[in-house]
Amino acid sequence: AQTVTQSQPEMSVQEAETVTLSCTYDTSESDYYLFWYKQPPSRQMILVIRQEAYKQQNATENRFSVNFQKAAKSFSLKISDSQLGDAAMYFCAYRSRDGGTSYGKLTFGQGTILTVHP
Amino acid sequence: EAQVTQNPRYLITVTGKKLTVTCSQNMNHEYMSWYRQDPGLGLRQIYYSMNVEVTDKGDVPEGYKVSRKEKRNFPLILESPSPNQTSLYFCASMGASGELFFGEGSRLTVL
Numbered sequence: 001a002q003t004v005t006q007s008q009p010e011m012s013v014q015e016a017e018t019v020t021l022s023c024t025y026d027t028s029e030s031d032y033y034l035f036w037y038k039q040p041p042s043r044q045m046i047l048v049i050r051q052e053a054y055k056q057q058n059a060t061e062n063r064f065s066v067n068f069q070k071a072a073k074s075f076s077l078k079i080s081d082s083q084l085g086d087a088a089m090y091f092c093a094y095r096s097r098d099g100g101t102s103y104g105k106l107t108f109g110q111g112t113i114l115t116v117h118p
Numbered sequence: 119e120a121q122v123t124q125n126p127r128y129l130i131t132v133t134g135k136k137l138t139v140t141c142s143q144n145m146n147h148e149y150m151s152w153y154r155q156d157p158g159l160g161l162r163q164i165y166y167s168m169n170v171e172v173t174d175k176g177d178v179p180e181g182y183k184v185s186r187k188e189k190r191n192f193p194l195i196l197e198s199p200s201p202n203q204t205s206l207y208f209c210a211s212m213g214a215s216g217e218l219f220f221g222e223g224s225r226l227t228v229l
Contacts, residue, residue, distance in 0.1 A: 004160070033216065045161075045208060045220035091160055095216070103168065104149045104212050105176065108160035 002027045002102075004094050006109035013082045014117050020067075021077045021112050023092030031097040034068065034075045035106070039089040048090070051075065053097070079114075087116045120145045124209050124221035131199055132229050139194045139224050141209030147219075149212040150192040154178065154205040155223075161208065167192055199228040 003026045013019035025034070036048040051059045051068050058066050063083075067076045079086055092109040096102040122143045131137055143150065151166035153176075163176030167186040181203055183195040192211075196203060209221040 006160075043206065043223040043225075045210075045223075047217060050217070093161075104151060104166060104218075105163050106153075106161070106218060108162070110158055110160050 002094050002107045004092055004107050004109040006092055006112050008112045010113045012115040012117060015082055015084060017082055018078060018080045019082055021090050023075045023109055025073050025075065025094050029096055033095040033097060035093040036077045037091045037093060082116050084116050084118060087114055089113050122209055122211055122219050122221040124224050126224060127222065128225045130227045133200055134198050137196050137199060139207055141192045141221060142190050143211040145211060145213065147211035147213060151210050152194050153208045155208065156205055201228050204228045
């Protein structure tokens with residue numbers, strides 16, 4: 001079974017600075033998806049960024065980028081020019097690309113609470 | 119607007135009183151699933167449904183039931199709720215691109 005670990009329960013950053021959230025995962029599969037979700041106080045789960053394992057290029061979405069290290073099974077999220085609205089719980093998640101009983105299932109990490117200081 | 123709608127958003131109930139959390143999506147998605155979120159554990163899958171009439175257990179199915187009689191609806195049933203089912207529940211559906219669309223969450227407290 002796959003596992004996802006976020007070793008930083010809490011992180012903080014000054015507005016306009018850069019912060020990196022860590023995520024490691026364990027899998028025996030070679031093809032899969034990785035995601036970062038944001039959960040603000042409203043509790044809504046918002047997809048931030050997605051990475052497909054077969055793509056070597058790191059995904060980027062505006063101020064959000066990832067550092068995907070497939071051999072090390074590491075998937076960190078970098079937030080540049082942090083804004084007050086970035087304050088939230090961030091979850092790293094894994095999804096198998098294969099079918100079977102894991103089809104569609106997201107395996108989540110424990111989450112990292114990000115605080116942004118003005 | 120494309121969305122996943124859950125009801126109720128908040129519920130306080132007592133041990134043993136049957137309850138149903140409804141979930142409906144308007145995106146014609148085949149795949150739907152339920153997750154529970156607990157502090158320090160992230161989100162864990164309870165049940166999923168590949169399509170109408172096909173459902174299966176996720177990682178934490180004990181104490182829950184589901185049904186999928188129509189494509190758009192996927193209710194979560196707690197036949198005899200217990201305090202350890204106090205949690206935040208999310209329904210989700212999956213689009214053709216593989217992205218999961220989440221509902222707004224249902225906060226359940228079982229006394």
